[in-house]
Amino acid sequence: MATMSRTRLIVGRIVQAIPVLIGIVIVSFLLTRALPGDPAAYFAGPAANAESIQQVRVSMGLDRPLPLQFISYVQDLFRGDLGTAISTGQPVIHELTTRLPASLELTGFALLFSMIIALPLGILAATRPNTWVDHLCRAVVTAGVSLPTFFTGLALIYVFYYLLGWAPSPMGRLDFLYLSPPRVTGFYVIDALIDRDLETAWAALSQLLLPAITLGLFTLAPIARMTRAAMLQTLESEFIRTARAAGLPRRKVLFTYALRNAILPVITTLGMVFSFALGANVLVEQVFSWPGIGSYAVEALVVSDYASVQGFVLTMALLFVALNLLIDVIYTLVDPRLNTEE
Known part of the structure; x- marks a missing residue:
C-alpha cells in the first residue's frame, strides 16, 4: 500500500510538471526573440553588408513569422536538436552536456560544504539558545546573506592564492599541467578517482575548493537559519517534553525524535538552495574562470544566441523539475504520513 501511494505521488508530480515545461518552452522562445541585438549580424561578421546579413537571417530561419519559427523549434526539440551555438559553432546539446557537469560539481561540493557546517551549527544554536553558539550562528547567517559572492571569491583568491600561495591559480577546473581524466560522470574529482589517478583527483579537488567555499558560504545562511528555527520549534513540542519526562536519553530525544x-523543512530548504545556487553561480564561475553552464549562458546572452539561451533555460527547467521530484521522493521516505496521502 505504501509503495502504491509513493508511485501515485511520483506519477502525479510528473503529470503536474508537463504544463510547466510547456509554459517554459513558450516563454523562453518569446523572451529570446525580445533580446536586443541581431544574431544574424553577429554571425555574418562586422564587415558584412545589409544584403549578406539578410541572407544569413534567411538561412537561420529568422525571416519567418514567429509562429512558424516556434513550430520549427518544437519539432527540433522532439528530435533532440537544440540548434547550433553562434559563438562556438558547436551543437548546443554538446555545449550543455560538456559544461553542465562542471556547474553541478561546483554546486554539489558547495552544498556539501555548507551542509557540513550549517546543520551542526543550527542544531547547536537551537539546543543552546542565547549562548555564544547561538550568536555565532546568527553572525554566520548575517555574513552569508550580506557578503556578495564575487567579493567573497576575490577575497579568498587574494588571501589563499596571492598572499599565502596555498591555493592553485583560479583558472578553470584543472591546472594546465594535468590532463582531464577519462569522462565517466563529467565530475573531474570522481572521474579521476574511478581512473585511480589520485594525483589528478587531488589537483581537481584543489581547483574546486575556493569556488566551492565561496558558493558554500552563500548557501550556508538559509540552511543554518532553517535548521535552527525548525529545531527550536520541534524542541518546544509536547511530544519532546513527554519523551524527556519519560527519562529517554538526551541524545535519543535530540536525534531520533526532534531531528527527524x-x-x-530543512529538506525543502536544501532543494530550494540547490536550485538557487545552480542558477546563481554565474558570478563564481566568472571570478574563477569556471567553464560551467552559467558563464555559457552569459556569453550567449551577450551575442543574442537564441539557441543557446533556449537550451540553457530548458536544461535548468528540467533540472528544477527533477530536483523537486527527488525532494518529493525523499519526503515519502522521511515522513510516513505521506505514504497514506490520497
Missing part, C-alpha cells in the same frame, strides 16, 4: 521531525 525538524528535517522536513
